[in-house]
Amino acid sequence: MTTRERVATSDTGLIARMILRRVAIGIGMLAVVSLLVFFATQALPGDIARQLLGQTATPEQLARIRSELGLDRPAIVQYLDWVSGLVTGNLGDSLASGTPVSELLAVRVSNTAALVAISAAITLPLGVLLGTLAARRSGSWQDVSISSLMQGILALPEFVVGIVLVAVFAGLFGLVPPTSPLDPREAALAQGDLLVLPVATMVLIATPHLTESVKTLVRDQLAGDHVRWARLSGIRESRILGRYALRNVAGPSAQVGGVTINYLLGGTVAVEAVYSFPGIGSALVAAVAGRDIVVVQAIAMGVATVLVVTFLLADLIGILTDPRLRSTR
């Protein structure tokens, strides 16, 4: 018996250790992101004090407000303060309003969360479906038409997709409202009509990438030796697709799904601008323009955390569905 025969102990202890390792990596990534975000935003020319006081500022007022905001302390002290705040769940106070960022962004976070969640709930199954269909009939009219459509959308900036949807569905047909000024007093989900166009835009911009990736993954599986052997062993096509192709791409697809969530979160910036949607994407643009670095930092860290957790989940799906990843070797 050779050493290769050693059986990997696919017990829960091993899985737990692998998850812990990935959590540690995730935390490390967030640390890197925090350094990047903090010191990039620290390099800002001009500052919030000017922005706050506008053209009528006097040097004395500027100095006072800078010292009030702690902007005159050494960067490293500010960083350590900020990080220890983050660890204890304190995102800091907005430089512009003095309000805690968590309070300031609460409604926006729930709005964007609703937007991204609904979009993901449509995009993920849709992308997998279209990708599988295209892979299964590689070279067929379905494949070519799906991939041409996806190519076409990929060639358009997100805002163009949004503007076209507005022009057609709000302007031409008057089916839906052209803008989405969600009422902060109500849950985003209760204002369905205002979500229709933003969600449709997000789905359209995020689906092509997912579709293409799933198509490649499934096509590679279908071209694999194990599928050929299954065919030569008389296994039914439907079963081949399910057990031999789709099941094996669950892990990598979950990774691609993570990338899709990344796309969706990035897409909120342009989409929220098109629809005047009160979410964190538009808050980010405003905070960048207004030099409210505390808000910029909080949003960047929040988005990064969501994505780290998303990729952690994707890894988890990979570990649970691909026995090879559980192997000790």
Place this chain on the structure above:
Amino acid sequence: MTSLDVPDITTPIHDRHTGSLLRAMLVDPRAWAGAVAVVAVVVVTLLGPLIAPTPPGEFVARAYAAPAPGLPLGADNLGRDVLSRVLVGGGAFLVEGLIAAALGIGVGVVLGMLIGISGRRTAGFLLFLSDSVMVIPQILLVLIILAAFGANPVTLTVSVALAQIAYTARVVNAATQGVVTEDYFRAARASGAGRAGLLFREVLPNIIGVVLVEFGVRLSVCFVALASLSYLGFSSGAVSWGAMIHENQGGITLQPLAVFAPVIMIAVFLLGMNLVRDALARAVAGRSAR
């Protein structure tokens, strides 16, 4: 000296280095369609300034005047001829995107190859860093960099370029791994090739297809990013398609052509680029399959 029979090659042995990729693409109708689109846009860009009916700054009509005889694409937000501005504005935009993509690709390729040939620990650490950067959505990364350095043509181009590096490095690293584990790479090392020799004589020629495909991808991403940033209000100022989007988005319901004319040019260019890129990717895949 040896009596062994060598299978005779009857045809003359001459290869063209880059021939295989090019030949594969020449017979691909989608590559042709893409190339035609790209060339058309480039030709418009080059000839545009010569054939523009009016100087791009001249006021010829009311702001957002609708298309009319002599004003085929209508007027922009200041009553200037949209057609003329589209004809003149391609150069700046294409150059910005090209520079951004080339810059991102250049740094990313070198970085990716370096990661690929460095030791496990160094490579692991660098990959961890690039993964960390990639956790941030690209537009957010660009906005943070823009916030740090302000928005002007240089920072705009550079920040978009910077945002590409991690992605390119990752792809190039993966391709480099494929070369590093090949014996010809070991053979070169054994014959005393230096680091630069390894990178540029052994690795680069063998991943050039991947690099070209990646360049296509990055070019699309950079153009889309620049257009989107223009829309968000971060624009470079000069007469450029990106700036046109920015200037005229206020009148999009009134005079959609002022925004869509440059967008269509960008989209046609990108679509063409994507078709060429995909054909190239198929050709590269076809070659490595042999």
Place this chain on the structure above:
Amino acid sequence: MFGTTHSPRPRGLRRSIPIAAAGLGFVLLLAGCTTSSSTDDDTSSVLTVGIASLSDADSLDPAEATTTGGYVISRQVFDTLTEFGPDGNWTPQLATAVEPGDTADVWTVTLADDATWSDGDPVTADDVVATVKRWFAEELPPSGSLPFIDPDQVEAVDEHTVKFTLLYPTVTFPEAFTSPTTAIVPADFDPAKPIGSGPFVLSDNDPGVQLTFTANKDYFRGAPGVDELDVVSFADATSAASALTAGQIDVDASVDPTIVDVIDGTTGYSVFDYGTSGTLTWVMNTQQAPFDDPVVRQALRLAVDRQQLIDQVYNGYGTLGNDVFNPYDPMYDADLPQREYDPEAAKAMLEAAGYTLPLAVKLVGTDNQPTSERQNEVLVQQAAAAGFDIQYEFVDSATFYGDAYGTYPLSLSFWGFLGIFDQAAFTITATAPYNSSHWTDPEYDALFDQAIQTVDDTERKDLVAQMQTIEYDSGPYIVPMFLDALVGLSDDVSGATAYPNSDGAFGYNFRILSLG
């Protein structure tokens, strides 16, 4: 309900294109099934105003308001002692009378006796005194704009009377209290829980997204026209306009001049248009070449085609400017000859002064108003004919107002909504705190000092005419035109009134509007 799509089964793949199409269609069809959330079913009237745009920096403390949202809050929740009324003149507001002594260095303010705070307490002279003292004690912005006030010399004479003894005589005292930043707050004011005397109470605040106000039915000048006021933020003027014509909002507070026709052309909506004293003015830095030379300043003034500017950028919505401020001030000198576009004369002047053309000039601008960039681009184009080679650099507003502010050779600033004296005191005199042109003229300063102490209107008007002549002949500002206020309105909205000397739609006096 969005999340439920049918999970795909392999067997159904052949049919998946229709399914996918149905999925997208499903999303769009939802519009038909969902009721609009903005319609209220009870009888209370809600006025929804779209504004571009609210921000996190919108201050609840009126003294610190620098943003649109801050001004909106101040105007709804608080009152100022005086305001610029619909005719452009100041009128008492929280005050019933503001009267000078014999020499304009003592002023007596009488307060309305029926004004109350939203918690029911009456507004008293002590509150006014506390408000003023607070500005100076905390060095809040109004302390910088009221240099003539001595905070120790503000006394409550009785419950409704305040006496101000000024550091020097100032005839423009009443005008100085029209700004929303000078709103009166209670003596025990807490910015976190703003209690005001204004027509509305802030009932809900989501910074940067939406402000919700409830009517103050007991407002001393009469209850506002609606029960609730929602001020909703839009990222840009375009989406606000499309929200208006789609019925999502009742008022679009700032319509871009180029899309007025769209709204006017939509049944049920129109644009309310009136002239204001607001202006985007080019500031020439007199400490730097070439604008240290008055000849160049005059040449550039001739190089601006003001009518074309109004036509191209403002779609005709604006009035000609003549390089001096505020035509709505009674002191304004309308007799100065209108400066015309004359690039040839400008060129000749420059050549006569020995300049080699084209003369290179750097122009720095930001988006301090939606039309700023366009106005700068037009200048670049127009001035070229007069031999100016203007390099226009756009920077974002934080950079613009950053450390380099005041060092630009040529820049575009947003001013106006100030009386002629305040404008001069802020931006023209040698001691003006915001004079980024660094222009000084002893003769002008002497005239200003004399005029501001002159109680007699005719005499003062004559002095102002002399001041404006100096500005007209050698000043550092190009005032090319005055902006129109353009407010998009649903036909359901009534009560619109012009406020030419106040920033924003109707000076943000939304209490005057009613529905139906």
Place this chain on the structure above:
Amino acid sequence: MSGRMGGGFARDLTITVGRHGSVVLDGTGIEIAPGQVVGLAGETGSGKSTLGLAMLGHLGPGLIAQSGIAVVAGRPILDAHSPVDPARLRDERGRTVSYVPQDPGSALNPGIRVGVSFAEVLRAHGVADAEARCAELFGAVGLRAEGQFARRYPHELSGGQQQRVAIAIAFALDPALVVMDEPTTGLDVTTKHRVVELVRRLASERDAGVLFISHDLQLLLGLTDRIAVMHGGAIVEEGRPDALLTSATHPYTRKLIGSLPSASARPERPDLESAPAVLEVSAVSARHRRVEVTHEVSFSVPRGGCLAIVGESGSGKTTTARAIAGLHADFGGAVRLHGVDLAHDVSARTQAQRRDIQYVFQNPWGSLNPRRRIGASIAIVARRLRGLGRAEAEEAAVRALEAVGLRADHAVALPQRLSGGQRQRAALARALVARPEVLVCDEITSSLDLSVQAEVVALLSNLQEEFGMAMVFITHDLALASEVAGQTVVLKDGFVVEQGLTSAVLARPSHPYTAQLVAAASASYRSAP
């Protein structure tokens, strides 16, 4: 399953690429009787896989059957003139005719347990008691039958075990015919022989016909009842193994037989006994990611001598070779050239040291930069290591090419224009152009077809004598080692288990593992004269 007719046949099969493309199968046929193992030999591209797959009714992408039929158990599986109903074909596959793939590592679904893979096939054909069958068949192929084994995933099995699982699945439904497509490629010699024994046993026990496709003639000679030799899309020779050995008529068959290595040891050259050691490997313990993979390996090679390192994959022989060349730096112990300790990493060695040790890699498809012309690949070595000028280096490259039996005009070709054997010659030329003292050859024949393999080995021996180099010859094939090397080192799991003159090792193996290797090597020739 009663009343089934066993075996299968193909007749008059013509298969082309597209309707008018090149011919892959040229009107050929084959017959496999029940209980019989028929070998199908031939080089890469001879059409043997296409024929094998045709027996399963499977045509590769773009292939079209122009004429002929394939019939298994009396039922048509492929018919060029009347298409077989896809549903019936699906049912026949796995039940009537089954398939054992070349690389079970990639053919077994990596995501499911091997027991489930087994059950899948039964299920597809409506057979219920998968568990019992699984126990039976796994037992029959020599895998532990208890439940735990069936619960493993493919990656948790060795290559031999994976192949046994594949065979168990192929025999699961008692098919009339099993097509095996190079099922032993990639297996170690010893494992290979166990698998072959198994196939023979199963075929006769279960009365199934087996079509065994392989390019390895030695293997077929020992395994099969009958051998068919394919060349250019047609069967050119067919017969019993012993008959084939003695009376083959087709030139191709004769060439194949002629290139079989003989297990007789090359006579060691006595003059080398006293020659000073040019290369010494002293207690080399190499590590991969902190795991020690070789343990104090020591040997020395005399000037002009040849030493073989023999072992199966994973035994540490390639790692040892790379340590010598400085391509694997993580090791303890020392490598000495002319008594001088060499730096562990090649980049830290002197130019002369790099020149003196040259390495030829296993895979000729990967060892030449595909983007560089052959001549340039060789010339650059001459320039780097011998300091020649551009023109001289090109000249030297041409001479090196000629020395290995290629022509000067091969210098302008890109590697992909050359066949595997030609590439391996080019790789040799690249090593020779440096004029090395020591040539390290890492399994340089294992990826070549048999006939080419013999040519390269012969060339190697000639070159070694001509250039007077010492040589380290890595191989998994003891027979091959005996042809070239005077001395042999046998490695197992990183330990040296045998060391000495090749003739002595062959004659009197002292370690049981070596004995096994020797037995395996001679087993393939038991039918040989």
